[in-house]
Amino acid sequence: MNVIDCKGLTKVYGRTKALNKLSFTIEENKITGLIGRNGAGKTTLLKIIGGFMRGTSGEVRVFSEEPFNNLFVSANVIYINDQMNFPTALSLKEILNVAATFYENWNHELANRLFDYFSFHQDHQYTGLSKGMKSTFNMIVGLSARCALTMFDEPTTGMDAAVRKDFYRALLKDFIAYPRTIILSSHHLNEIEDLLEDILLLKNGKEHLHIPIADLKEWAIGIEGLTANVNEWIGEREVIHLKNIGHDRMFAVVRNNFSEYEKQKAREAGLTFSPVSSSDICVYLTSKTKGGIDDVFIKD
């Protein structure tokens, strides 16, 4: 069963298109990483899936239903972001108690254990928490709700390294205990790539890449060598990134579709191959220019 079906989804704010004919499907019980630059449309997409906003055109189906203003979708989806707001009249413990009455699959024991582990105080107010503590608390709500579709939008904002690690581990453990569909949007792909099964890369509101994370690591390869040699070798291939090293050497990232024979020949010509981390691939793929920030500083 497909949890999310998205066809030609477009969302327009004034004159800018936040989402531009986006189409993809997400299957049941998978952890998908939603990756993209700032302003690529990640949050907009998640809010449309959560039923908070409407797409301008195109079609979205969550659990085969239109999500906007849909109680069934709302009951099975939880969307956690760093701009969450809880009623100021409630203490932290009361918020958990209220959430428990709403969500059918809510695991109150887990919520309480996480609550104690991260040393929250039950009488504290949500507004009095620091940024990282807020994110941690949101995460507890998101995990304990055990919604069939759980969406975390930049869940680690403000968390320190230790808490981030704890969060990833908690997420994975609870996912194994209670499999569900999870979408994780984050800027720290290198931190979450071990959790992910699939990756959905957005660029300018469009789906740029939607492949298993294992394939992403093999998707591109780096070549380094003398500029002339590299240029000759990359020839007609799809170049993702170029960088000059010194004045006569060059580093290029290209699609990894070399045959073993070609690689052998290239090595003989003095080129070295290196794997490119998935996080770097994503950065290169989503940058507007081939050379990245370096292009800004090159004056012709």
Place this chain on the structure above:
Amino acid sequence: MSLSKTSMLDIIKKQYTFKLRAYMQVFMSMVFIQMLGILFSFNGVGMSGGGSNTLSVNVHYYSADIVVAFTIVWAIISAILITTQAYRNDDFVFITNRMSSNFSNILFLLTASIIGGITAIMSTYVMKVLMYVLGRTEYLSSPIAVPEMLIGFGATILYVFLGTAIGYFIGTLVQLNKVFVVLVPGVFIGMIVLGAGSMNGGFFQDMIKFIFMESSFALFFIKIIILVILLFSSSAMLSNRLEVR
């Protein structure tokens, strides 16, 4: 993975209990406003006097009218408040859609109106006690018959509820477009000004007469209920396409 099924009624019930707790501040402000109303009431609503060479009589009238008026204003403001984005977002943290959100808001406002209406009328007793304790002069009060008392409660609750409906409608308009922040007061003042010159009153004056000058309670009840339903249902329809969070 099993998907949870929910019924609208169930969610409205949960939202309602959640809101009674979460919107506590609304009741806090009510207590404050009514105390303020009682304080102002000590000035009296009317006064008459007379006398001869050796005797002078001053009669001061006191009533809870100011408290009731303050409560209606509180109702309008509270209703506007719970339509604001912060409150709406609090709402959408947990399971809901716009319909259940509006319904639970209306139920909450009805509860608030009942509590506000009853306490507003009851404030007369507070005033009587305070008069008795603090009053310097002779103090008379007319006992109120039970049926009259009940009508008093009913009418006050209805006025307060109408206030929440008006506030909720205004709040919803403002949420749709910020233009209404200027437009609503503009239209309101415009209506008063337009009617002021004419002898038989404008639309606004007619409206006031229609609502406040009804002598039959049954008719009054029907009028208010129809107005309230109209206002709430148009708010619900207007906000049904509203984007949140």
